[in-house]
Amino acid sequence: VTTYPVDIVKVPYKPDATVDDVICFKYYNEDEVIMGKPMKDWLRFSVCYWHTFRGTGADPFGFPTLKRSWDDGSDSIENAERRMRVAFDFMSKLGVKYWTFHDRDIAPEGATLDETNSNLDRLVELASELQDKTGIKLLWNTCNLFAHPRYSNGAATNADAHVVAYAAAQVKKGLEVGKKLGAENFVFWGGREGYHTLLNTNVREELDSLANFFKMAVAYKKKIGFTGPFLIEPKPKEPTKHQYDYDAMTVIAFLKTYNLDKDFKLNIEPNHTTLAGHGHEHDVVMASSYGMLGSVDSNTGSPDLGWDTDQFPMDVKNATFIMKTILDQGGLAPGGLNFDCKVRRESSDVADMLISHIGAMDCFAKALRVAAKIKQDGVLDKMKQERYASFGSGLGAKLKSGNATFEDCHEYIRQKGEPERRSGHQEKFETVLNRYLL
Amino acid sequence: VTTYPVDIVKVPYKPDATVDDVICFKYYNEDEVIMGKPMKDWLRFSVCYWHTFRGTGADPFGFPTLKRSWDDGSDSIENAERRMRVAFDFMSKLGVKYWTFHDRDIAPEGATLDETNSNLDRLVELASELQDKTGIKLLWNTCNLFAHPRYSNGAATNADAHVVAYAAAQVKKGLEVGKKLGAENFVFWGGREGYHTLLNTNVREELDSLANFFKMAVAYKKKIGFTGPFLIEPKPKEPTKHQYDYDAMTVIAFLKTYNLDKDFKLNIEPNHTTLAGHGHEHDVVMASSYGMLGSVDSNTGSPDLGWDTDQFPMDVKNATFIMKTILDQGGLAPGGLNFDCKVRRESSDVADMLISHIGAMDCFAKALRVAAKIKQDGVLDKMKQERYASFGSGLGAKLKSGNATFEDCHEYIRQKGEPERRSGHQEKFETVLNRYLL
Amino acid sequence: VTTYPVDIVKVPYKPDATVDDVICFKYYNEDEVIMGKPMKDWLRFSVCYWHTFRGTGADPFGFPTLKRSWDDGSDSIENAERRMRVAFDFMSKLGVKYWTFHDRDIAPEGATLDETNSNLDRLVELASELQDKTGIKLLWNTCNLFAHPRYSNGAATNADAHVVAYAAAQVKKGLEVGKKLGAENFVFWGGREGYHTLLNTNVREELDSLANFFKMAVAYKKKIGFTGPFLIEPKPKEPTKHQYDYDAMTVIAFLKTYNLDKDFKLNIEPNHTTLAGHGHEHDVVMASSYGMLGSVDSNTGSPDLGWDTDQFPMDVKNATFIMKTILDQGGLAPGGLNFDCKVRRESSDVADMLISHIGAMDCFAKALRVAAKIKQDGVLDKMKQERYASFGSGLGAKLKSGNATFEDCHEYIRQKGEPERRSGHQEKFETVLNRYLL
């Protein structure tokens, strides 16, 4: 088997689909132009290799549940190749334009670094060929610096320099692979960079190590001419009790402390955002506000669960907030919307993996349509701007320019007295938003 | 002032309303028949007196922000009467058919119990008159057993019998008032019944007290001929660290332990459900499954906040789950959908209190329309039923009837071996649901 | 290798141990009599087989990290036997008197139920022999109804009757094994009994199935003459989004609803309690208050993490609350303190598994000493009792007896007026407690 077993060439767009016809898009019409760009350019969807092609359904309480006809479960190169052919067929049928992977997703680790890299080269060769054949491009690649037992106490922040060196050697290769495959970005997710207990941890020493590691990466990127942005993906906890890249602002603090903020942007995953105790769209908005939003791992979690469930995004209100932010910053390229999502381990049919991607793409396509309508109407944006109107003139303008003083303010209040009370109108904003959503 | 200052007689139904015309319903059309009943009978909305007419916007960090022209802030009977006239005018204009209140919401506490009850009688008189005049009915009343300092360590579970007696005297009067005003239910919310620290608390003794208290209430209800259901409203925490009525199942355990389960049903508030760590609709579904769902305090919280924010429900997906459960159990009467919601303290315009109710009613009206469509189509229900088909015959039927034994099962497995794997299809269910929602 | 590789016969009691001499007990002195019983009888410690002998350190983000010299990683009977010999040697050296296991921990699953049971019989034979030789007894056994893919949608609550039958056949054998090995209890942990989404779930039908399942178990227990208590172990979430056995009160509600409360008690795990949003000792206290506390899985979690970390209990304040409750109910037998704990995957030395158990046992031993001192002094208990003194006479006594009426209370308040204010003295209770703890 080298094809994904579904009897279609490509998932069709059927705006009039019946409720239970789920192998079609009702909202996603890739070439339809929305606000000056085709939908596919606003919605740079990518399929992630790890969940969709390496996920087994195993969890801490149970064995694998997802058996795929094309995967014999072995670590052979042949199996890896067959799997990759199916993956590109799946993505072609689904109609996404991008994919993402960790180094170890696509090729088995060998007995030595050389052997590992040689395995990787073989699969990269095939990937390159399949990319050319299908037109599917690499949104980003990354290195798995957390699964191997050598990384159990962290990679770049390990207390053992030997492990740090191993991670560096691995990222070196990862950058080379990214360059070869034309990766549009390169991602760092902090795997096990964090602590379980402060009793055995020197936080500052570990953060210094992490900064040194990133500086080596920046130097090597320039050396080999890899031009895509570096992205850091914040996560607050899991697997460690405290991940150093807790959330967007924590990463920005780190980058600024070590003068790395020009070299990195952020890859925001909403399920990580909610784990950090924020609202679903918070980190996307914060990163965008700081000019640091590079890409989005579009997934969702269950707000009542305290771990990363990596569910397919199916809530159009949440997706609308994301898309509105992306519209406001003029798009996400060279970043994209990567589905860092996995089918539930109970969703064991091979069709479930297709349906789940379709459902998520349609959710985002609808959200794009809603967000564009909101933006074009301008009603909500105008309501928001009116709240800040006082900064347009007088003392407000002086405050905004940074030229006012406490003495100016004191004098102003002595003359003007109390400000008028103004409503924040939250429920009105929500009601108007619902007019677009319902 | 004795009218709510908005220049309309009644909020109109305008299915073609523009986005920013928020003083109208786009979905709520009270007499339109859905699945055999007018919308107003499925959606027995009520306005709560405490938030909407007694809320001041004070919070633990700040002073009142909501000033109403009809309320002079005093504890006088005249002020209480004026406020009540405005409330009935507001409800009439909004178009709800029910209201709810705590005893202390409508009339000021006096220096003695007698004086307090006499104040209450005066306002009950006026309420009765305004009910007759407007046709608005009392969904339920309840007693405030938590605000007065005497109740700081609980009411029915207080360590001091004197306080328990005070609470009993107060509920006695509350039942009399409910009877007089034709209350369709009577609610108990456990205020400060719970503990802050187990160090100073004898849990079992306090729960015994609570049960005794409820038994006195049941006896008195029968004695005076109050016929509405008694409802308990679960809440997990706040104001106490642990509220004894944690969630639906905790209350059911309590009721069954003390043989009170025939005398009480549950009033579920989703913001309490999410505070208890469950999904928004969980307790509504659990209570309904156990035949114990009596009424719903339809509000919502912010999943990233750990306290009861009592926000107006504005999420149609959440509301659809609630309405589908209500449709499935054939309606909620004599219970209803009480808006235990408050405008944000920042929403300080008088119009905000109207807009917020309209937004919430329209959200539920849309949800009813969606839920009815789902139910009538039957696609989702059929998908669900198919999962349980094996209990219709053979060993499945025997298991379902309660007549199977471990030996039967052992023999069956020896003959049939492994079961087939079946997908749970979560993402397909979600995708089909979105076809109705988007 | 058939022995645990540490160069001691038994962990010694050294009350004067230096700070870094961690292979000894500083507080646990098994035969020392505390309040009339030797410490070992108050502290019926057991080692759990799953974490301590089957844990590999694998987690959702990484491969196994814990390699043990006696375990070749295979599923052979020989490996299983070797592992069991080491386990009994470990427990003997540690000095615990009990162990616990799931059926699948000790013997590999075969191709058929018969083969599986035959594997199990071989290991049960060996266990029986090792129990006799070492004097170590079986606190409880249980069945693993969650790891095999057949149980991915639940066992007793599966939508497929065939799966329910499989689970029943497995528990049938589990009870037979328990009887053979003299298990003092039998535990049910609800594995995957719960839901991920209500969209595809009929809650009531599943709970009915669960009740039927337990009734079959009770019948079979009686039939074969297994005499230990049945215990249910509540857990709120993980692996499912909502576990039906959420917390102590939820389980009690279930048991009472189905008239099963005489046949079951509770096995409380504090890490599950904190996941449910309660304080560490809450469910132990609630279960004990209801006369339903059967046993304790003594572990702990990190309050800032949202999943079950199963850490060794190392906080003496928490342990003191548990031990005080156990002292108050006169002991835990036939239940015990089972260490459902795992060494961190980073704690990869073989010595870590011994040190962690020693640290936890010493923590509980110290807690027992503190709790006994508190109980014998009586200062805290007296402070608590004084709060409830008013129920000893007059109206208080009448309320307590259940003979008071609302009319009595009304009359009492009219005569006595306002109650005096009484402090709850939380900080004083905390300060006095600290006098014992510091």
Added chain:
Amino acid sequence: VTTYPVDIVKVPYKPDATVDDVICFKYYNEDEVIMGKPMKDWLRFSVCYWHTFRGTGADPFGFPTLKRSWDDGSDSIENAERRMRVAFDFMSKLGVKYWTFHDRDIAPEGATLDETNSNLDRLVELASELQDKTGIKLLWNTCNLFAHPRYSNGAATNADAHVVAYAAAQVKKGLEVGKKLGAENFVFWGGREGYHTLLNTNVREELDSLANFFKMAVAYKKKIGFTGPFLIEPKPKEPTKHQYDYDAMTVIAFLKTYNLDKDFKLNIEPNHTTLAGHGHEHDVVMASSYGMLGSVDSNTGSPDLGWDTDQFPMDVKNATFIMKTILDQGGLAPGGLNFDCKVRRESSDVADMLISHIGAMDCFAKALRVAAKIKQDGVLDKMKQERYASFGSGLGAKLKSGNATFEDCHEYIRQKGEPERRSGHQEKFETVLNRYLL
């Protein structure tokens, strides 16, 4: 009444106190020298005016419960003066050396800014006199920019420039007051600087405003010669859904973004840290690691509650982590340990306010003793340092110096291969720590 009604001159140190003698210190001996400094210099305790002298016990569900004989509840200057005399008497008797306050805690707001400032001047005059008389000093003062309705939508981040100006005028005066009273620091807590909904909020514009505000404060501080550090106190949520000063790292990101990091340090409150989803000591450690720890608001919360409970710190393990960090950075001066704590509203006796402070001071005194023992023994520190030993030479040293490259690392791994596995020994660290604590 102008004295705190307890019949002692000063809380005595009684190392042999009985369990229930709670009006004495068992561990806090202010002049005893620990590691080269008297305890009072390590433990620069301060009493906060807001909770201890302005707290009423009111909460969102109830009226005031705390009546003090010296406080007539009025807003008169006389009442304010009497309250202040009692406060200084209380602090003298308790034996703390510092106090803290918000401007509005000590003097009533008037009808105009001028009147307000004039009220403030009168009380500052008295404070100055009482400081001189008692020797008690001002650890820090701050401005209340959240309680008045004008600040309902924020102060420095308000959408209305008029409100921003008001806040600036208020802080101007606050700095003048701080200078006059010799405040050793000045604190900013972000009150309502944050958002409730992103729908109505321009995050970047508000953060720019906040930075401009702080720059005006820095300029004015220099102008008037106020020399104490400026401190920002992070809090994640409450009263707003998202506070801009979420946690230590978020504040550091903000300060670095706006080049304010040289002008500000952090005042960490553990109850805010745990609300942000971190462990109790996390932000203290992070801030200290970054050289940004200025002061500590030493309180605690309940880990199972989602709001700021401001409880007195009574857990010696938590306090030990704090004190160890403070010892490691050589002390906290000019910062201190401010008790931002309130007695429970149920703790209504006047003695409760004294006992709670004593209990907390003793907890920290014991923690200082334990932490000093740990530091002097060096066992735990050495265990930690050994984990990082590989950075002392060879490639490790090169990595640490920032001079290594990816190519160096690649070469090193090709030669050395896999690193050895090393245990993180978490349970051993915990066990050794317990040897100090138990």
